[in-house]
Every structure is written in structure tokens, then in C-alpha cells.
Amino acid sequence: MTAPTAPTNWTARxxxxxxxxxxxxxxxxxxxxxYVQSWIYVxxxxxxxxxxxxxxxxxxxALKGPQWWHASSAGHYxxxxxxxxxxxxxxxxxxxxxxxFFMAAWRGKRALTWITGALCFMGSIGTAxxxxxxxxxxxxxxxxxxxxxxxxxxxxxAFFNVTDFGQMLMWHIVLLPLIVGVIVVIHILQVRxxxxxxxxxxxxxxxxxxxx
Amino acid sequence: MxxxxxxxxxxxxxxxxxxxxxETREYDLVKEFVIALxxxxxxxxGLAALFSSPDEKQINxxxxxxxxANDFVATAAQELDGTSGTxxxxxxxxxxxxxxxxxxxxxxxxxxxxxxPIDTVNDFVxxxxxxxxxxxxxxxxxxxxxxxxxxxxxxxxSAYDDALTKAGGDPSKVTAGDxxxxxxxLQALLRMAQSGGxxxxxxxxxxxxxxxxxxxxxxxxxxxxxxxxxxxQHLGGDQWGMMNETGNYPGQxxxxxxxxxxxxxxxxTSGNADALVWALMMLLTLLFILIPFIPGVRSxxxxxxxxxxxxxxxYRRQAA
Amino acid sequence: MGAASLLAGPNLNGTGSxxxxxxxxxxxxNLVVILIMIALFVAALVVPxxxxxxxx
Numbered sequence: 001m002t003a004p005t006a007p008t009n010w011t012a013r014x015x016x017x018x019x020x021x022x023x024x025x026x027x028x029x030x031x032x033x034x035y036v037q038s039w040i041y042v043x044x045x046x047x048x049x050x051x052x053x054x055x056x057x058x059x060x061x062a063l064k065g066p067q068w069w070h071a072s073s074a075g076h077y078x079x080x081x082x083x084x085x086x087x088x089x090x091x092x093x094x095x096x097x098x099x100x101f102f103m104a105a106w107r108g109k110r111a112l113t114w115i116t117g118a119l120c121f122m123g124s125i126g127t128a129x130x131x132x133x134x135x136x137x138x139x140x141x142x143x144x145x146x147x148x149x150x151x152x153x154x155x156x157x158a159f160f161n162v163t164d165f166g167q168m169l170m171w172h173i174v175l176l177p178l179i180v181g182v183i184v185v186i187h188i189l190q191v192r193x194x195x196x197x198x199x200x201x202x203x204x205x206x207x208x209x210x211x212x
Numbered sequence: 213m214x215x216x217x218x219x220x221x222x223x224x225x226x227x228x229x230x231x232x233x234x235e236t237r238e239y240d241l242v243k244e245f246v247i248a249l250x251x252x253x254x255x256x257x258g259l260a261a262l263f264s265s266p267d268e269k270q271i272n273x274x275x276x277x278x279x280x281a282n283d284f285v286a287t288a289a290q291e292l293d294g295t296s297g298t299x300x301x302x303x304x305x306x307x308x309x310x311x312x313x314x315x316x317x318x319x320x321x322x323x324x325x326x327x328x329p330i331d332t333v334n335d336f337v338x339x340x341x342x343x344x345x346x347x348x349x350x351x352x353x354x355x356x357x358x359x360x361x362x363x364x365x366x367x368x369x370s371a372y373d374d375a376l377t378k379a380g381g382d383p384s385k386v387t388a389g390d391x392x393x394x395x396x397x398l399q400a401l402l403r404m405a406q407s408g409g410x411x412x413x414x415x416x417x418x419x420x421x422x423x424x425x426x427x428x429x430x431x432x433x434x435x436x437x438x439x440x441x442x443x444x445q446h447l448g449g450d451q452w453g454m455m456n457e458t459g460n461y462p463g464q465x466x467x468x469x470x471x472x473x474x475x476x477x478x479x480x481t482s483g484n485a486d487a488l489v490w491a492l493m494m495l496l497t498l499l500f501i502l503i504p505f506i507p508g509v510r511s512x513x514x515x516x517x518x519x520x521x522x523x524x525x526x527y528r529r530q531a532a
Numbered sequence: 533m534g535a536a537s538l539l540a541g542p543n544l545n546g547t548g549s550x551x552x553x554x555x556x557x558x559x560x561x562n563l564v565v566i567l568i569m570i571a572l573f574v575a576a577l578v579v580p581x582x583x584x585x586x587x588x
Contacts, residue, residue, distance in 0.1 A: 028242070029239075029241070030238065030240065030241075031236040031237065031238055031239060031586075032237060032239035033232045033235070033236055033237075034235040034236060034237050034526065034587060035525075035526040036239060037237070037526070037583070037584065038522045038523070038576065038577070039576040039577075040576040040577060042248065042576075043576065045241075045244055045245050046248050046251075046252060048245070049245065049248035049251070049252040049253075050252045050256075052252075053249075053252050053253055053256050076264065076265065076267070077264075079265050079267075080259075080261075080263070080265040081256055081257065081260045082265075083260070084255075084256050084260050084263070084265075085252070085256045087259075087565070088252060088256060088259075090465075091565065091568075091569050091572075095569055095572055095576070098573055099522070099576070101512075101513060102516065102518035102519055102522070103513065103518075103522060104513040104514070106504035106510070107225070108225070108227075108228025108229040108230075109228075110228075110504075111505070114504050115501055115502075115504075118501040118503075119501065122497060122501075125467075128464070132464075135267075137268055137269065137270050138268035138269060138271055138458070139266065139457070139458060141271060141429060141432065142438065142441075144429060145430070145433035145438065146454075149486045150490050152301075152321055153320075153486035153487035154320045154486075154487055154490045155303075155320040155322075155323045155324050158323075158324035158325065158327040158328075159324065159327065161304075161328060161424070161426060163425055163426040163429045164423070164426060165424065165425050166423025166424060167423075169423075195231060195232055198227050198232060199519065199523040199526050199527065200514065200519050200523075202227045202530075203223075203224070203227070203530055204223050204226065205227070205232075205233045205234040235588065236588060237584025237585070237586065237587045262541030263541050263542070264544070266544070445548065446548055446550055446557070446559065451557055452556075452558065455558075455559075455562060456548070456559055456562070457559075458548070459547075460542075460544040460545075460548050460549060460559070460561050461548075461561055462559070462562055462565045463562055465566055475555050518577065521578065522577060
């Protein structure tokens with residue numbers, strides 16, 4: 001039996017806080033409340049799965065650089081994978097959003113889950129936008145010269161230059177995926193921590209005295 | 213004194229806020245995730261194989277100058293006399309605070325100043341031309357241009373721009389006038405553009421490595437050719453273009469509300485449309501993020517009871 | 533390389549089809565996507581979900 005660790009040990013304190021916030025059987029439970037019984041619940045995991053396909057297809061595009069897909073049919077196919085996984089990602093995410101809104105899923109101190117979800121949505125739109133900018137074709141030329149007007153009009157264009165291909169590419173493949181990725185992780189951990197929201201007007205459960 | 217309904221509401225709110233102590237069921241999260249991943253991967257592979265993805269060819273300056281030489285020359289004339297879209301833009305390209313869009317009294321466009329300075333006269337016309345070797349007429353024209361003061365330069369350029377407009381944009385129909393070296397310069401620029409040399413010169417700006425396409429993009433966007441191609445594909449701002457993709461591909465349906473405002477008054481007829489729409493959308497986005505705290509909006513799920521469908525099994529057993 | 537499909541799907545390049553309804557202009561492609569999403573949402577609400585084993 002080890003002696004109790006000193007309260008100043010950062011590792012022990014971090015581990016203690018992590019484990020008490022997310023005990024393993026709550027992080028990956030094999031049971032859910034009985035009301036988790038609807039196909040609407042699969043759209044969160046479908047969104048996550050689509051995000052993974054987006055990241056993998058994007059990673060393959062990164063292997064050969066941003067011009068590969070114009071000259072190679074294999075590259076063009078990978079670009080198509082990236083486009084369609086993004087379309088699926090956005091579609092599943094919006095359906096997930098519709099479901100969560102009509103479930104008022106922010107109830108029971110779950111406002112942060114809603115907020116992080118909304119931020120994921122906004123972040124994804126921004127990431128997709130930078131993706132369209134770095135296609136390096138006519139679409140990119142038009143989108144950049146149009147979008148600059150909106151961004152310039154509120155001063156954002158002064159530091160976020162949509163006609164700067166190099167800058168937009170790095171935002172698209174480094175900064176935004178990292179930021180969105182962190183928010184996605186927080187969002188999912190929030191769901192695990194708070195549990196799936198009970199139905200609206202769910203009756204309090206009468207628990208027998210001897211059960212903890 | 214709490215009514216029965218308020219007490220009941222308070223109790224059910226408590227249920228949402230505490231750990232679920234009721235019935236549970238087996239639910240395999242990892243299996244669900246793996247199945248979702250396989251389904252999405254197969255769907256993606258299938259859609260990509262069936263429909264591919266659009267890749268409309270880039271428009272470079274050389275293509276523009278060959279497809280519509282008159283539009284190129286007219287645009288170049290406006291860059292030279294400082295009347296083009298870029299030349300009169302204001303921040304972040306040029307020093308003209310009055311050019312900024314406004315939201316009421318404020319003009320955030322000006323707040324960070326000119327961070328990407330563009331001098332259309334020299335960046336788009338004079339400096340690229342200075343690199344052209346072995347053209348005696350051009351060298352002489354450039355000497356004349358440089359020897360003149362900026363006021364004289366602008367007089368020549370404006371006079372030519374006006375005459376070109378009167379000639380319906382056709383340089384061959386321009387009537388005689390005091391244009392100085394401008395016609396020679398613009399014709400040389402056209403030849404340079406058609407040969408592809410201007411693409412390189414505008415992009416590199418004397419450097420070797422370059423990843424910033426601001427100058428060539430702004431020059432192209434000042435002309436009508438790029439916009440004509442875009443409008444033919446329904447990508448114009450007043451065509452809900454922000455939502456659309458080239459061809460018959462699905463576009464960005466999630467931008468529907470953003471582009472909607474541009475289609476209706478007062479935005480559709482306002483010179484401040486961009487700033488107003490952006491400000492409005494930033495506000496609506498904030499409200500969207502804060503829905504849990506907005507009375508009325510957060511009660512919509514109760515008034516439109518989609519949840520009674522989702523949780524119908526639970527409610528049925530609760531009633532029994 | 534052109535946008536050639538691997539399978540014999542419809543070629544989505546070329547002139548886009550658009551529907552005009554008052555101030556609304558929407559591409560057939562976007563409309564199809566939105567309609568499929570609504571259909572999926574409704575289906576998710578009404579199609580029965582497998583009952584769980586080991587209820588307790």
C-alpha cells in the first residue's frame with residue numbers, strides 16, 4: 001500500500017480530477033437511460049464519423065499537396081471523397097442540431113453542451129470556407145474576391161486575407177481543424193459528463209431507500 | 213405559493229439536472245461508432261465515385277486578356293487613373309477612410325488601417341511594364357510617364373479612360389486626344405498580359421517564392437470578365453450565389469440565411485450591404501449560441517412537441 | 533484531368549438547373565439535399581428504434 005501522495009504532486013492532482021470528472025465507466029458506458037431509443041440519437045455519431053472521413057481524406061490530399069488533384073485522377077477522386085464527406089458532415093450535423101433543439105437538450109445544466117455544439121457548427125462553416133478558398137480553381141478565385149468584401153467591411157480582412165492562398169491553406173489544414181477539434185472533444189466530454197438529457201416532463205424517479 | 217404546475221415543472225427540471233436514476237438499457241456506443249464509420253465511409257466512396265467533384269478551370273490574366281481584350285484594357289485604364297474598384301476601395305488596400313462601409317455611424321473597415329497596401333498605378337501597370345525588355349516605344353513611353361508629375365500622369369490617364377468609355381470600350385475607336393504615353397503603355401500591357409508575362413509579374417512582385425495572390429486576384433476582379441463567368445454559373449451575390457456551386461453540384465446550403473439578406477431590401481440596394489449583413493449575422497449567430505438563455509425561443513420545443521414523437525415509448529410507459 | 537466519374541453517374545458539370553420562386557432562387561442540387569435532410573429527420577422521428585436488451 002503506497003503512502004498517500006503529497007497534495008502538491010501535479011500529476012496526482014490532475015489524474016484525480018480527470019478520473020473523478022470522467023470515471024471510465026461513465027466515459028464509455030455500456031448502458032444508457034431507457035429513453036435513449038430513437039434514430040435521432042445516431043446523428044451525433046454520424047457527424048463524428050463523417051468528420052473522421054473528412055480528416056482522413058484531407059490528410060491524403062496533404063500527402064501530395066494542393067495542386068495534386070488537378071492533374072491526377074486518383075487525386076481528383078480523393079478530392080471528391082473530401083467534398084462528399086464534408087457534405088455528409090454538414091447534413092448530419094444540421095439534422096443533429098434540429099433534433100437537439102426540439103429536445104431542448106440544453107436543459108439540466110447542459111447549456112455548455114449546446115454552446116460548444118453551436119461553436120462546432122460555426123467553426124465548421126469557417127473551416128469549410130477556407131477549404132473552398134484553397135481549391136486553386138475558378139471557384140476559389142470567385143469566392144475569395146467576393147468574400148473579401150464582407151470581411152473587409154467589418155475590418156476582419158485587414159488580418160485575415162482571403163486572397164492570400166498561403167495563409168488560407170494554413171488556416172484550413174492547421175489552425176481551424178485544431179480549434180474545431182478541441183471544441184468537438186469538449187462537446188463530447190460534456191455529453192458523457194452530464195448524461196443524455198431526459199425527456200421533457202420526465203417524472204422524477206422514486207428510488208427505494210436502500211439503493212444508493 | 214407554488215401552483216401544482218409550477219411544482220411539477222420544478223420537479224421535472226430537477227430530473228434533468230441530476231444523474232438518471234431510472235431504468236437503463238444496453239447500448240453499445242463503440243459498435244454504434246464503428247457501424248457509423250463504415251456507413252459514412254461507404255456512402256462517401258459511393259458518392260465520390262458516382263458524382264466526382266467540380267474543377268472549373270482557373271482564369272488567369274492571360275486567358276482574360278485573350279478572351280476579352282477590350283475589358284482588359286478598360287480595366288487597366290482604370291487602374292492607371294485610379295478609378296478602379298481596388299483603387300477606390302479604402303482599407304485595407306488604399307488610404308481613403310471615406311470609402312469604408314458603415315454600420316450606422318461606425319466604420320470598422322477603417323479600424324485596422326491599410327494592412328495590404330496596393331498602388332494600382334505602379335503595382336498593376338508601371339512596375340510590370342518596367343520589366344519588359346527590347347521595346348523601344350515602351351521604354352520611351354515609360355520615360356515620358358516618369359518625367360511627368362503625378363498630376364499630369366493622372367490627366368493623361370483620365371482623359372484616355374473617358375475617351376475609351378466614349379468609344380464603347382474599343383481602343384481602336386478612341387478619337388484623338390491628349391493621352392501622352394498612356395495608349396502605348398496600355399497596349400504593351402495587353403501584349404504582356406496575353407503572353408502570360410503579367411500573371412508572373414503581378415504575382416511574384418520581384419520575389420521568387422510567392423503564395424499570396426492578392427494583387428493578380430484584385431486586378432482580375434476589377435474587370436467584368438471574372439464576374440461574367442461567375443454570373444453565368446449563378447454565383448453572383450444577388451443570385452443567392454453564396455449558396456451555390458458550379459454546374460449541378462450541391463453547394464453550401466448552410467449559408468442560406470447569410471445570402472438571404474443580400475436578396476432583400478434594405479440590403480439589396482445599400483452601399484453598406486456587406487457591413488450591415490455581417491453585423492446582423494454576427495448578432496444572430498450570438499443569439500443562436502445563447503438559445504438556452506433566451507426566453508420564448510428556448511420554449512419553442514415545448515410548443516412544437518416534436519419531442520413527443522422522439523420519446524413516445526417513454527411517455528407511453530410513464531402513462532401506464 | 534476532367535471530373536470523370538468512376539461509376540456511370542450523371543455528369544454534374546455543365547449548366548446548373550435552378551428554380552425561381554419569387555425572391556427565392558435555389559439550385560435543384562441544393563433543393564434535393566435539403567429535401568433529403570428533411571426526409572431523414574422525419575424518418576428518424578417515426579421509424580421504430582430497436583428495443584434494448586437487458587432492461588433494468
